[in-house]
Amino acid sequence: FFLYSNSRTNYIAFISLRFASDPSLEDFKLSLRKSHTFCSRINLPSCNMSLFMAGSAPEGTQFDTRQFDQRLNEVLEGQDEFFTSYDEVHESFDAMGLQENLLRGIYAYGFEKPSAIQQRGIVPFCKGLDVIQQAQSGTGKTATFCSGVLQQLDFSLVQCQALVLAPTRELAQQIEKVMRALGDYLGVKVHACVGGTSVREDQRILQAGVHVVVGTPGRVFDMLRRQSLRSDSIKMFVLDEADEMLSRGFKDQIYDIFQLLPPKIQVGVFSATMPPEALEITRKFMSKPVRILVKRDELTLEGIKQFYVNVEKEEWKLETLCDLYETLAITQSVIFVNTRRKVDWLTDKMRSRDHTVSATHGDMDQNTRDIIMREFRSGSSRVLITTDLLARGIDVQQVSLVINFDLPTQPENYLHRIGRSGRFGRKGVAINFVTKDDERMLFDIQKFYNVVVEELPSNVADLL
Incomplete structure (x- = not known):
């Protein structure tokens, strides 16, 4: 018996398979395939599966439990066949078989040579394959899936054909900008559906017709539920920053969104880090995906010099930051703290000492956040204080210094933070403020990324 259950709709299906004789491994595999096919037809996720077998052996024989366990393990270990590999590398955009007007958009955006993830990742996505891709921040993941989406759109059909989900409004809006810029010569229509904006305006734009929707899960689900966003023509579904998206909150x-999409759909999962639980969850809605992963010890932060400053007490961090302010103002800098309240506190303290800083966090209304980010991107604001929530939406080419006023609470977030500096191979510097209580976390970060973080030298300005 195969038992399949769907936790979201409480469907349960029992599939009974009768074997004429002692089942071989091939019988098991065939049965698994048949049951997977059946469950996909009735919209049950076949990977949420418990497998049971009951049967009677001929009289006078014994059921061979050891052989059964061995065969079952072989079948279950075969789950690794879920992934396929893709080893082709294309060292130029011209070699990827992209449309001429897409190439024009890519070159106009400022790309000359594809990054490592683009060399391996654009073509399989363009071929319609499900893909799981991992690369560090600042290596061009966004342009990878944007290129893949744009290559496959039918521009004669002004209906939503691609849906991209992102964990924050800022990141969704950043993806929208990249998609629009790369598709400039194709005439692509893109819209960002995010919270904090007018629902009626979203409905009006979607009614008029778009090719691509980028958005946050809450607003996208709302638009699908209202049928303002029609899913009939959607053929591509992308999760950006999957580690964040697949965390408990999203x-x-x-899953709710995925169940409203057509059954045959291409899925792309992109992230700087890919913890095991994220990979496991992707099994629920991907079919034989191409896996392009970087092992944890290969997660390099090349081009980013990393330093720490010993700060005896938490209260001394502010003095240390003020001492560094003149250095900060040489270039554009981002300062990370761990809470929204601390963003406000640090901003007030810096301004009271006549230091010019901007600040943004999730409690601010969307319009205010947009204005602040616009000023920062244009360069009129040079020092930005923010939290992890917004780390992934900051894509500013001129940022070359990141300060972790507070070390991140999770090692994975360290990459997302300091990846803001040194974008696309430029040089960058990261400075970590470390108290006695932070020493363990700094040790964990160094171990996690296989890096050595050195003490800050006195000539830090020369490194920028």
Whole structure:
């Protein structure tokens, strides 16, 4: 018996398979395939599966439990066949078989040579394959899936054909900008559906017709539920920053959205880090995906010099930051703290000492956040204080210094933070303020990324 259950709709299906004789491994595999096919037809996720077998052996024989366990393990270990590999590398955009007007957009955006993830990742996505891709921040993941989406759109059909989900409004809006810029010569129509904006305006734009929707899970699900966003023509579904998207806060919403999409759909999952639980969850809605992963010890932060400053007490961090302010103002800098309240506190303290800083966090209304980010991107604001929530939406080419006023609480977030500096191979510097209580976290970060973080030298300005 195969038992399949769907936790979201409480469907349960029992599939009974009768074997004429002692089942061989091939019988098991065939049965698994048949049951997977059946469950996909009735919209049950076949990977949420418990497998049971009951049967009677001929009289006078014994059921061979050891052989059964061995065969079952072989079948279950075969789950690694879920992934396929893709080893082709294309060292130029011209070699990828992209449309001429897409190439024009890519070159106009400022790309000359594809990054490592683009060399391996654009073509399989363009071929319609499901893909899981991992690369560090600042290596061009966004342009990878944007190129893949744009290559496959039918521009004669002004209906939503691609849906991209992102964990924050800022990141969704950043993706929208990249998609629009790369598709400039194709005439692509893109819209960002994010919270904090007018629902009626979203409905009006979607009614008029778009090719691509980029958005946050809550607003996208709302638009699908209202049928303002029609899913009939959607053939591509992308999760950006999957580690964040598949965390507890977004997992259920993603499943809800996925169940409203057509059954045959291409899925792309992109992230700087890919913890095991994220990979496991992708099994629920991907078919034989191409896996382009970087092992944890290969997660390099090349081009980013990393330093720490010993700060005896938490209260001394502010003095240390003020001492560094003149250095900060040489270039554009981002300062990370761990809470929204601390963003406000640090901003007030810096301004009271006549230091010019901008600040943004999730409690601010969308319009205010947009204005602040616009000023920062244009260069009129040079020092930005923010939290992890917004780390992934900051894509500013001129940022070459990141300060971790507070070390991140999770090692994975360290990459997302300091990846803001040294974008696309430029040089960058990261400075970590470390108290006695932070020493363990700094040790964990160094171990996690296989890096050595050195003490800050006195000539830090020369490194920028």
